[in-house]
Amino acid sequence: MENENRPLVLLLGSARYVVEACVRLGIDAVVASGARENDAGLAADDQVTVLRVDHQASSEAVLGALHRGGFTDRDFDAVVTSDEFALVTAGLIAEHLGCRAIDARTALNFRDKYLQKRLVAEAGIDTARVTLIEDVHDVSALTDLPYPRAVLKPVAGASTRLTAVVDTAEELHGLSRRYRTAGTAERTFVLEEFIGGEEWIADGIVFGGEVLFWSLGAYGAPCLTALDEGLPLWMRRIDPDTEQWRYERAQPVVLGALRALGLTDGVFHMELFHNPASGRLVFGECGARRGGALIQEEVQAKFDVDLGEAMVLCGLGRRPELNVKVRPGLVGTAYLPGRPGILVDRPSAADLMALPEVEYARVEAPVGTVWTGGPAGTDQRVAQILVTADSEAELKQRFADVRQWFDERLTVAPHPATPQELRTWQRATWPHSDLGDRLWP
Structure with a gap:
């Protein structure tokens, strides 16, 4: 970080694609990485400076780490975060450092669900x-x-x-x-x-108040339905050529909501609810950050657009140069759930990517993870996959096939269990394992 001509950004959280973009673009980065990230082993690239903090969404913790690390005399160009909980913090710290960020008031519009829906409703957009x-x-x-x-x-x-x-x-x-x-x-x-119907998602890029790019996706089942029924989440990108009507229906809601919430530079992830019978489209909520799950990969596979890179460039006040290419066919992603118990073994990402039409896989749960029952939120899974197909029916079948294949290869020990129960499980799982006691034949 000796070249003073290189931009310097403060990243709240070590989001992989944002860090990689900084390294690739020659941008110096200081990463404030919270305890949960560090405990999870989500280390940032060794080409950036990492400051460990108790919580990356705490202004006090981040500023303290900057002072202890001797970074308060550095001229930061921007504060950027992909962490939903650190958006307002980024704005407050940027104001203190005198650099760019989504300002704290605008960030609050994207965080506080009460304020958000009031602003959207006041703009004449249908919402709950x-x-x-x-x-x-x-x-x-x-x-x-x-x-x-x-x-x-x-x-x-x-x-x-x-x-x-x-x-x-x-x-x-x-x-x-x-x-x-x-x-x-x-x-x-x-x-x-409560608003029922299909759950759509919109992801895109805003610069100078102009929406440079946006794309639609759809959940296989609404998040709350999947949560209530214990279904693994899956979603797909909506093709703007074969399903143009969806884009035409969503555009005024997406653009109107972004104007009402005040986003001028950054990326966004929005949720919408569509009633197929009436055609009603209702604004759900919106975040001023990249979507979770494999939305980064999904958008990149379908449209050749890197949301992580766009987030860094927008944060620095640089207009992203996009070369959008619409890939024919369907691109979808899905969660691969675990089973209650202690995860002992599971297929690797390479094993998954060797399966037909699986173009990307991320195995997230390490061996030893304990599953106590049904999911407590939509972010719990063992792995995720990105799959391509020619039709939605084929995509759904491919997801089902991979889930079955994956589940058959999971090894999960019972929990809680007595030593007797674990011995019985071990004999059934590994019939040739030696459980004998040589002192007592």
């Missing part, structure tokens, strides 16, 4: 009605639901954690008691009007 719950541990004032059916979620959550559909006030009160007993750190929630 919303009620603020200041303390989910005490909902005694709500004797009736304000909507026929509602969704309870943290006001600034992510990945459907602590999110649930409620049909009655009694169910709401039951969740309140459960969260109070568990001592949840999150206390401010929203109660949203």
Whole structure:
């Protein structure tokens, strides 16, 4: 980092594609990496400087690390993050450092679900009605639901954690008691009007207030449905040539919502709900960061657009030069779930990519991971895959085939279990394993 002509950015979190873009583009990066990232082994590239912090979404923790590391006299050009929880922090730190970022007020529009829906509704865009719950541990004032059916979620959550559909006030009160007993750190929630239908997603790039690129995708089943029914998530990119009507229907909602929320430079991930019977399209929510799961890979495979690189360039105030190429056919991604117990062995990414039409695989759960039951959020899985196909039916069948193949090769020990139960499991799993005791033949 000796060349003073090279841009210098502060990254909150070691997002792989953002770090790789910095290295590739000759941009110096200081990465504030939180304890959870470090414990997970998600180390950043050794060509960037890593500062370990307790939490990368804490202004105090990040500024403290910068002072201890002697970086307060460096002229940062931008603060960039892919971490949903660090968006506002990035804006506040950038203001302190006197450099570029999505400003804290705009970032808040993309974090606070109550403020977000109010702004979108005020702009005349169809969205769910919303009620603020200041303390989910005490909902005694709500004797009736304000909507026929509602969704309870943290006001600034992510990945459907602590999110649930409620049909009655009694169910709401039951969740309140459960969260109070568990001592949840999150206390401010929203109660949203339930909107059914297909769940669409939009991912794109904004620079200078202009949407340079956006693409549509769709979940195989809405996130909440998948969560409630224990289904593994899958999604696909929507082709702008063969399904042009979806883009025409979504464009005014996508562009209008971005204007209402104030994004001028950056990438976004938006969720929409479409009713096939009525044609109604409702704004769900939007983040000013890259989408999770394999959306980066999905967009790159379908359109040859690198969202991680675009995020860095937009953060620095540089217009991304895009060469969008629409790949024919379907590109989709899916989760490969585990089973309750202790993960002892699983196929590798190379094993998965050797299967037909599997173009990319990421195995995320290390051996020793403990699964206690059904998913607690949409971000739990053992692995993810990217698959290509000629039709949706073929894509779904390919996902089913790979899931079955993967599940048949998972080795999962029971948990909790007594030594006797583990011995019985071990004999059944490895019949030739030696469990004898030479002292007692």
